[in-house]
Amino acid sequence: MVSALYGAFESGLIYAIMALGVYLSFRVLDFPDLTVDGSFVTGGAVTAIMIINGGDPFLATITGAIVGFLAGCVTGLLHTMGNINPLLSGILMMTALYSVNLRIMGQPNIPLLNQSTIFTEVRAWWQNLRMDEWLMKPFSALGIEGFAPRTFLVIISMILIVVMIKLITDWLLKTEAGLALRATGDNPRMVKSLSANTKMYIVFGLGISNGLVALSGALIAQFNGFSDVNLGIGMIIVGLASVIIGESLFGKKSIARATLAVILGAIVYRMIIALALRLDFVDASDMKLITAIIVILALVSPAWINKFKENRKRYSNRRKLMQHEKGAN
Amino acid sequence: MLELKQISKVFYEGTPDERKALNGVDLTLKDGDFVTVIGSNGAGKSTLLNIIAGVLFPDFGSVSVNNKEVTFVPEYKRSKLIGRVFQDPMAGTAPNMTIEENLALALGRSNKRSLFRGVNAKRREEFQELLASIDIGLEDRLNTKVGLLSGGERQALSLLMATFTKPSILLLDEHTAALDPARAELITNITKDLVKKHQLTTLMVTHQMDQAINLGNRLFMMDSGQIIFEAQDKEKEKLTVDGLIEEFQKIRGKQFASDRTVLTS
Ligand SMILES: Nc1ncnc2c1ncn2[C@@H]1O[C@H](COP(=O)(O)OP(=O)(O)OP(=O)(O)O)[C@@H](O)[C@H]1O
Ligand SMILES: [Mg+2]
Numbered sequence: 224m225v226s227a228l229y230g231a232f233e234s235g236l237i238y239a240i241m242a243l244g245v246y247l248s249f250r251v252l253d254f255p256d257l258t259v260d261g262s263f264v265t266g267g268a269v270t271a272i273m274i275i276n277g278g279d280p281f282l283a284t285i286t287g288a289i290v291g292f293l294a295g296c297v298t299g300l301l302h303t304m305g306n307i308n309p310l311l312s313g314i315l316m317m318t319a320l321y322s323v324n325l326r327i328m329g330q331p332n333i334p335l336l337n338q339s340t341i342f343t344e345v346r347a348w349w350q351n352l353r354m355d356e357w358l359m360k361p362f363s364a365l366g367i368e369g370f371a372p373r374t375f376l377v378i379i380s381m382i383l384i385v386v387m388i389k390l391i392t393d394w395l396l397k398t399e400a401g402l403a404l405r406a407t408g409d410n411p412r413m414v415k416s417l418s419a420n421t422k423m424y425i426v427f428g429l430g431i432s433n434g435l436v437a438l439s440g441a442l443i444a445q446f447n448g449f450s451d452v453n454l455g456i457g458m459i460i461v462g463l464a465s466v467i468i469g470e471s472l473f474g475k476k477s478i479a480r481a482t483l484a485v486i487l488g489a490i491v492y493r494m495i496i497a498l499a500l501r502l503d504f505v506d507a508s509d510m511k512l513i514t515a516i517i518v519i520l521a522l523v524s525p526a527w528i529n530k531f532k533e534n535r536k537r538y539s540n541r542r543k544l545m546q547h548e549k550g551a552n
Numbered sequence: 553m554l555e556l557k558q559i560s561k562v563f564y565e566g567t568p569d570e571r572k573a574l575n576g577v578d579l580t581l582k583d584g585d586f587v588t589v590i591g592s593n594g595a596g597k598s599t600l601l602n603i604i605a606g607v608l609f610p611d612f613g614s615v616s617v618n619n620k621e622v623t624f625v626p627e628y629k630r631s632k633l634i635g636r637v638f639q640d641p642m643a644g645t646a647p648n649m650t651i652e653e654n655l656a657l658a659l660g661r662s663n664k665r666s667l668f669r670g671v672n673a674k675r676r677e678e679f680q681e682l683l684a685s686i687d688i689g690l691e692d693r694l695n696t697k698v699g700l701l702s703g704g705e706r707q708a709l710s711l712l713m714a715t716f717t718k719p720s721i722l723l724l725d726e727h728t729a730a731l732d733p734a735r736a737e738l739i740t741n742i743t744k745d746l747v748k749k750h751q752l753t754t755l756m757v758t759h760q761m762d763q764a765i766n767l768g769n770r771l772f773m774m775d776s777g778q779i780i781f782e783a784q785d786k787e788k789e790k791l792t793v794d795g796l797i798e799e800f801q802k803i804r805g806k807q808f809a810s811d812r813t814v815l816t817s
Contacts, residue, residue: 395667397669397670397671398665398666398667398668398669398670399656399660399665399666399667399668399669399670400665400666400667401670402649402653402656402657402660402665402670403657403660403665405646405648405649405653406646406649406657409646409647409648409649410642410643410645410646410647412638412643413643413644413645413646414628414646414657415627415628415631416605416627416631416634416635416636416644417631417657417658417660417661417713418628418629418630418631418632418660418661418662419628419657419660419665420628420629421628
């Protein structure tokens with residue numbers, strides 16, 4: 224149980240990078256980009272093929288992200304230059320990428336066991352620092368070793384990476400160019416009248432978004448120890464679930480708040496899935512159904528809750544009025 | 553300086569729905585000219601402004617700004633030189649961004665957008681001063697999202713955003729039409745002040761004939777895609793609403809068909 228939750232926390236941190244990408248396209252650019260299903264795998268595929276050919280895992284990871292960036296740019300070009308509607312541009316790209324990913328990998332699945340990944344690279348250095356011993360101490364002191372993870376390596380290194388990406392994203396969205404990017408999603412007509420090339424911002428914005436998605440895919444492949452061409456199916460819904468859960472639980476008042484919420488949302492999502500999978504009647508293959516239900520609930524429930532609150536208010540007002548009238552009689 | 557030569561624009565050409573929106577419009581605005589444009593619905597006023605701004609391209613004719621031809625330059629490039637305020641208060645601002653972020657966006661118009669912070673301490677101070685100059689209390693609300701402002705406040709902000717980078721041309725398309733009379737007057741006054749302060753070359757479309765007469769140094773009357781009457785300086789000062797309507801009937805031989813104009817005159 225505990226180790227399942229730590230696993231969920233670790234992978235949640237990695238998927239958080241993907242969720243940030245989805246946040247950029249869906250929320251900031253207001254562009255429902257389905258490229259994600261393809262570009263997530265692209266990141267893993269490029270990284271895996273480079274690693275098994277003896278490439279440096281760091282370089283492989285970054286290359287994966289760059290290829291994802293390019294895929295996102297193509298989606299942007301389909302929409303801006305080809306005048307194809309956003310949903311369709313994404314679907315076309317997602318479909319095309321499925322074949323491209325197979326071509327890149329040369330086979331549907333590449334195992335990365337016994338390969339050097341960024342996690343094995345960092346592990347050597349991590350063990351030298353004897354960080355785990357230090358971090359384990361509070362657990363031993365409290366006599367709850369059973370509640371500690373086997374290693375803090377993934378958690379600590381991913382927190383560092385995710386926080387760094389979050390800060391860069393926050394900063395980027397506050398720059399002059401970032402303001403124009405946000406306004407492109409908020410009011411495109413106005414941005415054009417303020418001399419910003421909305422087409423360019425859409426192309427670059429989708430590039431960055433899918434770059435993050437592919438980076439997440441590259442890390443997940445190394446974390447899982449394999450890259451699989453089917454791993455991306457439904458990824459966009461996972462990303463959306465993270466964004467929506469995050470926003471509704473943790474708020475979206477400012478950019479910094481929203482990006483934090485999205486990261487936490489991704490972690491919460493993984494936790495929910497991990498807990499659901501522990502139920503007897505739930506099968507691993509039910510995950511996509513559960514995800515879809517989570518998204519539907521998250522989308523529908525705010526309206527329900529509002530209506531419920533309103534009804535209650537109306538009811539109590541009416542009761543007050545009736546009591547008031549009785550008193551007057 | 554703005555120069556239009558022989559501008560024509562037809563919508564749905566060759567179909568039964570064909571509409572000649574503009575029909576050989578010539579006009580020249582000298583630096584500092586403030587022109588008000590009146591005309592009945594469908595006269596082509598908005599189309600004219602859209603062609604100047606580069607939202608639409610003409611079928612025939614040329615547009616030059618500051619002696620440079622820009623007829624087919626896309627809107628986003630041209631808007632370095634051209635400020636606009638739309639009729640719809642929602643149109644000119646980004647609702648999910650704050651007042652200061654909107655102003656920073658407008659500032660990005662005149663120079664290339666960088667990867668430096670859009671809003672820094674120095675700019676914030678400038679923005680505060682700028683907002684204080686229009687005196688409607690926005691200077692204390694720099695961090696408010698623009699979506700929370702009233703239509704009038706938004707329109708005032710749009711005006712500020714369109715003008716404070718001192719564009720070569722300012723285009724206003726019925727920018728007070730969606731507001732209640734008191735707000736409309738406020739925005740009109742702010743317009744007057746800003747145009748004067750920055751010496752802006754301005755083209756303002758309005759349906760209020762008294763406003764068209766009182767503001768600016770020139771007046772155009774449009775009908776069926778043409779400028780059918782214009783008055784300048786002394787001549788314009790002598791205009792009255794009744795005189796204008798009479799003029800229209802004399803030229804066109806038909807009733808000035810706009811209930812709005814009659815109502816507001
Ligand atoms: N994008 C468009 N597509 C088709 N027809 C158009 C388009 N824009 C304008 N028109 C037509 O061109 C003519 C001129 O319209 P325009 O909007 O310029 O008039 P206007 O003078 O601004 O009128 P109003 O006072 O109602 O705003 C109208 O007949 C209109 O139907
Ligand atoms: Mg119009």
